[in-house]
Amino acid sequence: xxxxxxxxxxxxxxxxxxxxxxxxxxxxxxxxxxxxxxxxxxxxxxxxxxxxxxxxxxxxxxxxxxxxxxxxxxxxxxxxxxxxxxxxxxxxxxxxxxxxxxxxxxxxxxxxxxxxxxxxxxxxxxxxxxxxxxxxxxxxxxxxxxxxxxxxxxxxxxxxxxxxxxxxxxxxxxxxxxxxxxxxxxxxxxxxxxxxxxxxxxxxxxxxxxxxxxxxxxxxxxxxxxxxxxxxxxxxxxxxxxxxxxxxxxxxxxxxxxxxxxxxxxxxxxxxxxxxxxxxxxxxxxxxxxxxxxxxxxxxxxxxxxxxxxxxxxxxxxxxxxxxxxxxxxxxxxxxxxxxxxxxxxxxxxxxxxxxxxxxxx
Amino acid sequence: xxxxxxxxxxxxxxxxxxxxxxxxxxxxxxxxxxxxxxxxxxxxxxxxxxxxxxxxxxxxxxxxxxxxxxxxxxxxxxxxxxxxxxxxxxxxxxxxxxxxxxxxxxxxxxxxxxxxxxxxxxxxxxxxxxxxxxxxxxxxxxxxxxxxxxxxxxxxxxxxxxxxxxxxxxxxxxxxxxxxxxxxxxxxxxxxxxxxxxxxxxxxxxxxxxxxxxxxxxxxxxxxxxxxxxxxxxxxxxxxxxxxxxxxxxxxxxxxxxxxxxxxxxxxxxxxxxxxxxxxxxxxxxxxxxxxxxxxxxxxxxxxxxxxxxxxxxxxxxxxxxxxxxxx
Numbered sequence: 001x002x003x004x005x006x007x008x009x010x011x012x013x014x015x016x017x018x019x020x021x022x023x024x025x026x027x028x029x030x031x032x033x034x035x036x037x038x039x040x041x042x043x044x045x046x047x048x049x050x051x052x053x054x055x056x057x058x059x060x061x062x063x064x065x066x067x068x069x070x071x072x073x074x075x076x077x078x079x080x081x082x083x084x085x086x087x088x089x090x091x092x093x094x095x096x097x098x099x100x101x102x103x104x105x106x107x108x109x110x111x112x113x114x115x116x117x118x119x120x121x122x123x124x125x126x127x128x129x130x131x132x133x134x135x136x137x138x139x140x141x142x143x144x145x146x147x148x149x150x151x152x153x154x155x156x157x158x159x160x161x162x163x164x165x166x167x168x169x170x171x172x173x174x175x176x177x178x179x180x181x182x183x184x185x186x187x188x189x190x191x192x193x194x195x196x197x198x199x200x201x202x203x204x205x206x207x208x209x210x211x212x213x214x215x216x217x218x219x220x221x222x223x224x225x226x227x228x229x230x231x232x233x234x235x236x237x238x239x240x241x242x243x244x245x246x247x248x249x250x251x252x253x254x255x256x257x258x259x260x261x262x263x264x265x266x267x268x269x270x271x272x273x274x275x276x277x278x279x280x281x282x283x284x285x286x287x288x289x290x291x292x293x294x295x296x297x298x299x300x301x302x303x304x305x306x307x308x309x310x311x312x313x314x315x316x317x318x319x320x321x322x323x324x325x326x327x328x329x330x331x332x333x334x335x336x337x338x339x340x341x342x343x344x345x346x347x348x349x350x351x352x353x354x355x356x357x358x359x360x361x362x
Numbered sequence: 363x364x365x366x367x368x369x370x371x372x373x374x375x376x377x378x379x380x381x382x383x384x385x386x387x388x389x390x391x392x393x394x395x396x397x398x399x400x401x402x403x404x405x406x407x408x409x410x411x412x413x414x415x416x417x418x419x420x421x422x423x424x425x426x427x428x429x430x431x432x433x434x435x436x437x438x439x440x441x442x443x444x445x446x447x448x449x450x451x452x453x454x455x456x457x458x459x460x461x462x463x464x465x466x467x468x469x470x471x472x473x474x475x476x477x478x479x480x481x482x483x484x485x486x487x488x489x490x491x492x493x494x495x496x497x498x499x500x501x502x503x504x505x506x507x508x509x510x511x512x513x514x515x516x517x518x519x520x521x522x523x524x525x526x527x528x529x530x531x532x533x534x535x536x537x538x539x540x541x542x543x544x545x546x547x548x549x550x551x552x553x554x555x556x557x558x559x560x561x562x563x564x565x566x567x568x569x570x571x572x573x574x575x576x577x578x579x580x581x582x583x584x585x586x587x588x589x590x591x592x593x594x595x596x597x598x599x600x601x602x603x604x605x606x607x608x609x610x611x612x613x614x615x616x617x618x619x620x621x622x623x624x625x626x627x628x629x630x631x632x633x634x635x636x637x638x639x640x641x642x643x644x645x646x647x648x649x650x651x652x653x654x655x656x657x658x659x660x661x662x663x664x665x666x667x668x669x670x671x672x673x674x675x676x677x678x679x680x681x682x683x684x685x686x687x688x689x690x
Contacts, residue, residue, distance in 0.1 A: 012686075012688075013688060014686070014688065014689075045481075045485070094461055094682075096398075096461070096465075147665050147668065151665065151668040151669045151671070152668060153664055153665055153668040154614075154664065154668070154677055156396065156461065156682065157610070157611075157614050157664060158661060158664055158665075160398075160607065160610070160611075161611055161657045161660050161661050161664070162657075162661070163607075164604060164607065164654070164657045165654050165657050165658060165661070168650050168651065168653050168654040168657075169651075169654070171650040171653070172647050172648075172650040172651050173647075174650075175647035175650060176647045287469070290465045290468070290469070291469070293461065293462060293465055294462055294465060294466060297459060297462045328484060329477070329480075329481045329484065330476060330477045330478075330479070330480030330481045330599070331476075331480075332472070332473040332474075332475075332476035332477040332480065332599075333473070333477050333481075334473070335469050335470065335472060335473020335474075335476070335477070336470060336473045336474055336477055338469055338470075338473070339466055339467070339469050339470025339471075339473060339474075340470070342462075342466035342469070342470070343448070343452065343466060343470070346452055346456075346458040346459070346462060346463055346466060347452055347456050347458065349456075349458055349459075350456035350457060350458065353457070354457070
């Protein structure tokens with residue numbers, strides 16, 4: 001019988017703040033390991049060697065000029081949603097309702113295009129679409145925020161439910177406005193007149209979207225780091241009691257921040273409907289509301305770092321889609337690879353926050 | 363005329379996956395883990411069962427009841443267990459953010475399900491047009507022989523496969539364990555205040571691991587029931603839909619009580635298919651609005667329970683937070 005109490009084999013302690021280069025070094029190792037595992041999984045399913053795997057993926061993402069633009073557009077929209085969620089997350093408000101906020105934003109745009117599409121000049125129409133989308137997204141996020149501020153309702157679950165209410169709302173209007181009747185979809189709106197389509201600026205029809213999101217990235221960065229409101233958000237996120245003590249009205253900050261968050265999600269919906277797809281379906285958000293949560297979190301809510309994290313996730317999506325097309329596999333292959341990458345990055349955070357102290361020999 | 367005898371069995375068939383999912387998620391949340399990966403886990407449970415059954419059906423000419431049930435069941439439990447272990451390893455051992463981990467798990471799980479559902483035939487080099495496991499499904503959906511003889515009572519109460527009854531049993535057991543046993547008390551202590559529970563000598567890590575893994579296995583069975591019983595063994599991608607999220611909604615709706623979930627899930631199942639019974643004339647669009655009902659009802663319950671602020675109706679206090687002993 002060994003009565004002597006043993007120290008545990010591994011003793012975990014919290015680290016002091018790591019210098020940024022070690023933190024990013026650890027994340028980089030995590031991503032590298034994920035790349036290796038992804039290559040192995042792909043090899044097992046397709047028989048390609050690892051160089052071919054990433055060759056195919058790179059081709060799928062950047063192979064042609066058209067693919068590059070699609071890639072840029074995908075990154076821009078995902079980044080836009082991640083930027084939208086950032087203020088809420090900094091406040092420790094888990095806005096998982098991005099999906100629904102994008103959908104209602106897109107729905108508002110589509111509604112304007114269908115109802116007043118040919119009656120007013122295009123510039124005015126686009127302005128009205130923008131305002132309506134932003135307002136719709138803001139309202140969708142404001143409802144849970146009001147309840148959170150007033151009764152401390154659990155926001156994670158509330159915003160999650162709002163997604164499906166939004167989705168069914170879109171499904172409803174899809175049938176109301178379906179063209180042709182009985183097809184169950186709206187199809188391209190204003191195909192002949194292009195009313196409400198965002199104008200082509202620069203070399204590609206996606207360029208305007210990318211430009212808008214680039215400006216937005218800088219704006220959110222400034223808002224979060226150099227404005228009074230951004231500071232208030234951080235204080236509320238760190239400690240509500242401290243915020244109350246220094247005289248910040250916590251409820252007001254919660255509602256205001258969520259209006260910003262929802263409005264930017266609505267903007268993403270506007271860009272999707274007005275700029276990219278010119279139609280609305282229940283799947284137009286395509287899980288971005290959830291993927292963006294991970295994009296924002298991977299970047300530690302830093303808008304500039306989010307460019308890279310969204311690039312990484314979109315790269316895996318597009319690349320895996322190329323592999324699955326080439327080998328006749330299912331398109332969901334990308335989700336598996338994305339999942340693997342996420343697990344590794346999520347796991348690597350542990351080694352940034354904590355230190356493992358192994359038991360010394362006897 | 364509203365066909366109530368026809369309506370109830372369909373509502374119940376809809377409700378069973380939700381009941382499994384919500385029972386699994388309830389006990390998981392009771393230990394303080396908000397597992398948003400449940401939709402993914404249910405997909406993985408379903409596809410694991412399908413893979414098991416598919417391989418068995420291909421390997422043998424004459425199917426026997428025992429392996430035809432045990433192989434998919436075992437595969438399903440194993441698949442969901444692995445998902446549960448992955449979630450626990452990341453959130454409990456590595457203390458990763460639960461929301462992010464859960465969403466990643468859902469992305470992975472739904473992708474895993476759809477990928478193997480869509481590619482299984484190609485990967486195994488079979489010559490069948492689609493995955494239709496009617497043989498296995500026959501064993502799973504076999505109802506009691508007395509169902510036919512008892513008229514409407516037989517249809518309403520006895521016309522389901524064994525997994526449906528098992529779901530109710532699991533919910534009752536979970537409810538009993540949570541409220542009437544020492545294990546349940548300690549489990550709730552872990553979810554409410556892990557630091558206190560730790561000081562009382564409860565092994566937090568073990569409780570969280572075991573509970574979350576069992577929760578995932580229960581939820582996985584919901585996916586298995588859906589494919590094998592409800593969908594008659596036919597896998598089609600994305601057919602399972604948003605039922606996983608509805609199961610999470612159900613957890614809130616029942617204010618974390620599995621035995622209420624038995625009736626609540628039938629209510630949700632009814633709401634889910636109510637649109638089929640609405641005499642809306644030719645107007646199909648209204649049906650889409652009816653599909654909103656379960657979510658709206660959940661939101662209303664969530665808001666009202668937070669307004670009334672009764673202590674016994676609140677989410678577990680440390681829900682979504684990871685425990686690190688050396689934290690302040």
